[in-house]
Amino acid sequence: MYLVVIAWMYVVLMMAVAEATNTTGSVLGAIITFFLYGVLPMTIVVYVMRTPTRRKERxxxxxxxLAAAQASAEPDAGGHAPGAAEAGSVAPVREKD
Structure with missing residues (x-):
């Protein structure tokens, strides 16, 4: 895919150089040629051709x-002993009868 893009950009670059060095051409015309024949169409082509790859990545x-969310929803996923006292916590107080 990228070989075609590189080859087309080379062709467009040569078109722009020919436009700029021609006696009736101009540098502004060369810049417009480069962007309208090269950069703009190739960005659209690359965007469309990468759509399946972007979909797979998404x-x-x-x-x-989803796997990370399911793994964290499991009980005792923290790796600590269940029911262990935390350091620095207040001791429970019994009610008097």
């Missing part, structure tokens, strides 16, 4: 987030 990211 689904993989969502699956990883």
């Amino acid at each position: 689904k993989a990211r969502e699956a990883a987030e």
Whole structure:
């Protein structure tokens, strides 16, 4: 995919150079040629061609987030002993009969 983009950008660059060095051409015309024939169409083409890849990356990211959410929802996922006293906590007080 990128080989076609690089080749087309080379062709457009040569078109722009020919526009700039021609006796009836101008540098402004070369810049416009480069952007309208090269940069703008190639950004659209690359965006459209990368759509399946972006979709796969998004689904993989969502699956990883879902797995992380499910893993943290399990009891005792913290790795601490259940019912252990925390350091610096207030001792419970019994009610008097």
